[in-house]
Amino acid sequence: MTLHKVTRADAPSEDEALSSIAALAVPADQDRRSLAGDMYRLSQCGLLGALSRAGDPVQQATILRRIGRASLSVGRLAEGHMNAMKLILLYGTQAQVYRYSLEARQGMVFGVWGADDDPPVTVAADTGERLRLSGGKRFASGLGTVSRAVVTAGQAEGVRLAVADVTDAGRADAAAWDTSGMRATRSGRYDFDGITADALGAPGDYLREPHFQGGVWRYAAVQTGGLEALAEEVRQAVRAGGDPGEARLHRLARIVSLAHRARLLVEDAARQAEAPGAGAMAVALSLAAREEVETACLEGIALADRALGTRSFARGHRAEMIRRDLGFFLRQADLDGKLRMVGDTLCKADVPVGEIWSGR
Template sequence: MKPLASADLPPSDATMLHALDLVIRGSTPEELDPALSVLVEFGLLDRFILPDAFGGGFRYVAAWVDVLKLLSGLGGVDLSVARILEGHLNALQLVATYGQPDQQAMVLRHAGRGDLLGVWGADATEPVRMHADGPGSWRLTGAKRYATAVGTVQRAVVPVTDDNGQIQLLLLPVADDRRVDLASWNHRGMRRSASGTFRFDGMRIGPSAILGALDDYRREPLFVGGIWRCAAAQLGAIEAVVAGICRELSDTGRDAHPLQMARIGSAILAARTARLWVEDAAARVEACSPDAPRAHIEHVVALAAYARLATEKAAMEVIDLAERGLGLASFAAGHAVEALTRDLAVYIRQANPDAVLLQHGRVLARRLSDGVTDDSV
């Protein structure tokens, strides 16, 4: 899909998106390396980290506006690439927040030489477990599935749940191709994300692999609150599909029909609604301190979760409008919206959306029933 022109995009990012678009057009749907080369060439893997003046650590210095522009821009070209960079940024933020100086120094070296990082949270049928293997030593068993860019990611942040239901983050080397199973990723969309399975059986780790304290991973607003970044990538695809609808119907004169114009208007409404939700969530989450009052954090997190739901709803509506408005031609390989709608239909699926709707709806409903209507950050 041709990248959307934007006066808000820095010239270097506009150039990057154009280069990425050309690479995507010349690649198969499964081919990842050429696209990653573009991210490395334009310095995206270490753009948002600032080395400490003293010591080997770093700070994560990503303004939400810049991240949203970047992820939505990438999402408008290729959702798999946007998803991969989102995971990389998530890993950087977690290591910057919870990592020791030596862990940060290692990650800084990885990012500086163009190595990809990831966060792999989904357990396979046999979940990843830590087993004591002597003083200060553990042996791992189990696997992670839906591991984005498996086989390409060099270091992954891996949450491991213990017998008490608490989660310990690990920072692990994952460059061993013998542990990778890409055959498990056979979905019709997001094929370029290479989200396969990685087995950890027999891997031995020491204290240097422990990232943060127990249950740091669940600390808000970074955990559920951070979902706004995924929504930002999806937003870019939604807006690109809407632009594709407008462009094709205008170029062929079909926008003269009132029903087609109604589809265009409905698509614009859906995309704009999603953008307002995502921008609001990003601003609130990134301004919220983990030490803020609990009720405030819960409110911010609930709005971020609902931003993801609003984006999912907008995506489904826009996909339907594209298919109905553009017809059978939009399903053809190589059509301007075909890959975007196919990838978007897969990427918007999240674990247990009904629970998200109910759990966070209770938070928002309670606030309203208490008469709190001031939504200022």
């Protein structure tokens, strides 16, 4: 399904770009190539541009899901790019929106780096339009691929946002990223000591809802794509194995159903969280959708392990990479706190269950 036309004759189609990304995902996981070429393909075919500007949230969820299906690591960078551009559109000045949107159209990759290292990133000096930073970030996804990072910085008045040039390889420490999953994202450390960056918005803007917690539907969409990719590995294995037997058919039916349920939840969360005037209930739906996607993915991984057997654990097999990346990607900060927020919000509802998220 093509969502956006490409005007450049030499640009790949969406399907060509995604097929190439999927084919090169294992080499990227094995650190034999970076994700820069994949992000360039997404830019050239128009998918990254569609995530960079305001648009139909269900359509954007579909794009994130399709990218995640090709590669969860590329999906992580695409979601970060989308998040960064959304923050710039929300809180940037007219000049900033023009400048950074132009850079994005030219193929520059943006990201959001929020996890602090020790010492954390803080504002050392504030001139109004520019911030001088100190400290460092960890889990800085896309080292060597991301050129502009929207970073959080501590300040007495509240958390600040800044847009920083992060192309200095001497400040990056990719070796700090030593994980079993999502290895291709190169989410290491970056040193911000002495860097001067553009101030973005006002203190506290980053935590404003429904754009903060309400935006978790984006990475849930990427994760749903990973579940779909794992389900497709199971489907192909069942089809190729002669008489599949009742148990394998049951597992296939179950994992595909889980993926479909996850997709519907994410699409509804995207629609409600991005609607004008979205409030606490929409944020709660986005968080609840994330929880349900995690549950579906964990059950899907278990089903795939039973259906695929040792192939799920053979290095270099696409299914092994997907299950490893997906299992790691599901680990997000403060998951119990997110679920508590959902419960607290639901307790305050003045309508019964069945009407709360009906969209009426």
